Amino acid sequence: MRGPLLLLLASVVLGAGAAVAAVTERSDGLRPPGLTARTAAPSGSAVARATPLPPALAPAPAVPAPTPAATPTPVPTPPSMGTAPASRALGRPFRDGRLENGVLLPAQGPDHRTWDAPLQRSPSRAWRRWGTDVLVATVLEVLAEHRAAHPESPPILVGDLSRPRGGIFDQRYGGLGHASHQNGLDVDIYYPRKDRLPIEPARASQVDRRLSQDLVDRFLARGAEFVFVGRNVRLRGPKARVSKLPHHDDHLHVRIPDPDGVGGR
Numbered sequence: 292m293r294g295p296l297l298l299l300l301a302s303v304v305l306g307a308g309a310a311v312a313a314v315t316e317r318s319d320g321l322r323p324p325g326l327t328a329r330t331a332a333p334s335g336s337a338v339a340r341a342t343p344l345p346p347a348l349a350p351a352p353a354v355p356a357p358t359p360a361a362t363p364t365p366v367p368t369p370p371s372m373g374t375a376p377a378s379r380a381l382g383r384p385f386r387d388g389r390l391e392n393g394v395l396l397p398a399q400g401p402d403h404r405t406w407d408a409p410l411q412r413s414p415s416r417a418w419r420r421w422g423t424d425v426l427v428a429t430v431l432e433v434l435a436e437h438r439a440a441h442p443e444s445p446p447i448l449v450g451d452l453s454r455p456r457g458g459i460f461d462q463r464y465g466g467l468g469h470a471s472h473q474n475g476l477d478v479d480i481y482y483p484r485k486d487r488l489p490i491e492p493a494r495a496s497q498v499d500r501r502l503s504q505d506l507v508d509r510f511l512a513r514g515a516e517f518v519f520v521g522r523n524v525r526l527r528g529p530k531a532r533v534s535k536l537p538h539h540d541d542h543l544h545v546r547i548p549d550p551d552g553v554g555g556r
């Protein structure tokens with residue numbers, strides 16, 4: 292896998308990767324929020340690092356890529372390089388999870404709103420919406436693609452991601468709580484309602500199945516590791532990756548793979 296990863300990293304550094312604007316904010320709160328261009332691998336299954344790889348991961352000699360883009364011309368350094376360290380998902384999503392260098396999902400954007408289930412209001416509290424840089428970029432990109440393909444779809448409600456530094460996110464934090472959502476790899480996305488109201492569906496019959504299936508399909512296409520859906524919303528996907536669970540008739544839960552290769556179901 293190292294070869295393809297190298298090529299991917301090279302192409303991203305050379306400017307071929309998809310650039311995503313995401314509001315970033317340090318979890319220590321010392322840096323004011325600001326717009327920072329970040330890069331993300333299109334598949335969501337590999338990370339485009341904005342910082343140099345640690346020695347253990349750094350490949351030995353650089354491999355010359357046989358493409359015109361790999362000419363020796365110096366490449367301008369993206370503004371984010373060296374200022375925003377890549378996020379790290381530590382532990383497991385459901386046990387001993389922690390999040391380093393997480394990124395804050397904006398309270399709202401052109402294609403989304405955030406939903407605070409315990410308070411039944413939008414936007415959600417900021418401490419409930421931290422994820423890895425790849426997760427936040429994946430959510431924003433998938434929702435933008437979804438609404439570009441379906442202009443009739445309303446801005447999508449995004450629920451909980453993780454806490455600023457990850458960790459347990461159970462019922463002590465309101466509502467039913469989460470068994471997972473511990474290391475920045477999980478996000479809840481509310482199904483669009485047939486009546487387009489910007490609130491969570493109260494029951495499966497209120498869910499727009501066509502738009503919801505499109506969201507499931509797009510997250511799968513972007514490399515989601517698992518998608519959890521409700522038992523009564525009749526959404527489909529490959530059995531190995533899409534599971535029906537209780538308490539998911541109002542939202543789907545997406546987990547992206549840990550780009551560092553740790554984690555599990």
Ligand SMILES: [Zn+2]
Nearest residue numbers: 469478479544
């Ligand atoms: Zn969830």
